[in-house]
Amino acid sequence: MIDPSRREFLSRSMTLGAAALTAGPLGAAVASAAEKPDAKMKPNSKMKLGLVTYLWGKDWDLPTLIANCEKSGVLGVEPRTTHPHGVEPSLDAAGRKEVKKRFDDSPVVHVGPGSNERFDYPDAAALNQAIETTKAFVKLSHDTGGSGVKVKPNSFQKGVEREKTIEQIGRSLNVLGKFAGDYGQEIRLEVHGSCGPLPVIKQIMDVADNPNVGVCWNCNGDELEGKGLAYHFNLVKDRFGATAHVRELNVGKYPYQDLIKLYVEMNYTGWILLECRSAPKDRVAALVEQREVFERMVAKARG
Numbered sequence: 001m002i003d004p005s006r007r008e009f010l011s012r013s014m015t016l017g018a019a020a021l022t023a024g025p026l027g028a029a030v031a032s033a034a035e036k037p038d039a040k041m042k043p044n045s046k047m048k049l050g051l052v053t054y055l056w057g058k059d060w061d062l063p064t065l066i067a068n069c070e071k072s073g074v075l076g077v078e079p080r081t082t083h084p085h086g087v088e089p090s091l092d093a094a095g096r097k098e099v100k101k102r103f104d105d106s107p108v109v110h111v112g113p114g115s116n117e118r119f120d121y122p123d124a125a126a127l128n129q130a131i132e133t134t135k136a137f138v139k140l141s142h143d144t145g146g147s148g149v150k151v152k153p154n155s156f157q158k159g160v161e162r163e164k165t166i167e168q169i170g171r172s173l174n175v176l177g178k179f180a181g182d183y184g185q186e187i188r189l190e191v192h193g194s195c196g197p198l199p200v201i202k203q204i205m206d207v208a209d210n211p212n213v214g215v216c217w218n219c220n221g222d223e224l225e226g227k228g229l230a231y232h233f234n235l236v237k238d239r240f241g242a243t244a245h246v247r248e249l250n251v252g253k254y255p256y257q258d259l260i261k262l263y264v265e266m267n268y269t270g271w272i273l274l275e276c277r278s279a280p281k282d283r284v285a286a287l288v289e290q291r292e293v294f295e296r297m298v299a300k301a302r303g
Helices: 004-022 026-035 062-072 093-104 124-144 162-181 198-207 229-239 256-265 283-302
Strands: 048-052 076-078 148-151 186-190 213-216 243-246 271-274
Touching: 048 283, 062 076, 062 093, 062 283, 076 271, 093 124, 124 148, 124 162, 148 162, 162 186, 162 198, 162 213, 186 198, 198 213, 198 229, 213 229, 213 243, 229 256, 243 256, 256 283, 271 283
Parallel strands: 048 076, 048 271, 148 186, 186 213, 243 271
Antiparallel strands: none
16 A cells, blocks of 8 residues: 555656646746655755765665665765666666665665766767667656656767757757656756856757756856856756756865855755765765765855
8 A cells, every 4th residue: 555645745746747748947847846856855855965876886786875875874866877786778677676666665766867878969860869768768767766867968069060069959858858758757968068068058958948858067167167156057047957966065176165055045956966086995984974064065055
């Protein structure tokens, strides 16, 4: 039998999914979209800290990944493709059921797979293949309890007009957003590559107007130049999806406290995901440290 809290969540999720298909710009439903990742998140909960398994989780199988996240209190995971946790489109039905059960039996949330698909290919066959592979990731995310799929734009190609590439990426995202909506999923465009400057991402998202397509902030550094962080943040914040990527919050000169304040001020309720680059000896202890830093930053921003 389904317990009352689970039944309430399922009912709310169906309502949100239907609304997403008829909503206008994603910015009108940022809070609702951000609630999708987690059947275990309380309604109206604020943003939470999770992990992209880019480096810190690159060699952990799925049981180890879930256990280490649980130990650290970093309770969301974007499992990156090609890593040993094996959350891949090649999984059969039994494998997908097992992945979902492992997450369901833990406090750790499967936020959704991090694919490596991109939509800048000049070759039509390569572009179509990227779209079809992303659709396979959407089905995988749905079957394993995730709420969306990370993709990339990615680069301007030699001999191809910039406007053509921007249009192509945007149209591809619209195709995928429509497809994802049928599965209650979100397409998360990571700010990445030579198409990554925020004014370019804004142009892409102006084309990609499907409400199931959102921006995944990525802390590249170029958003600090020119008109600065707040300007670039505000340029796309009405299209934010349910995930954002950060590096180590207490390393380097990136103004993470300012970034967290911007998220707090907009009442963001999605996942801030650690995509860390260092090589600590004890990664669980490092995750604990990052969680504590994150909690202090959020408290300061709210204070």
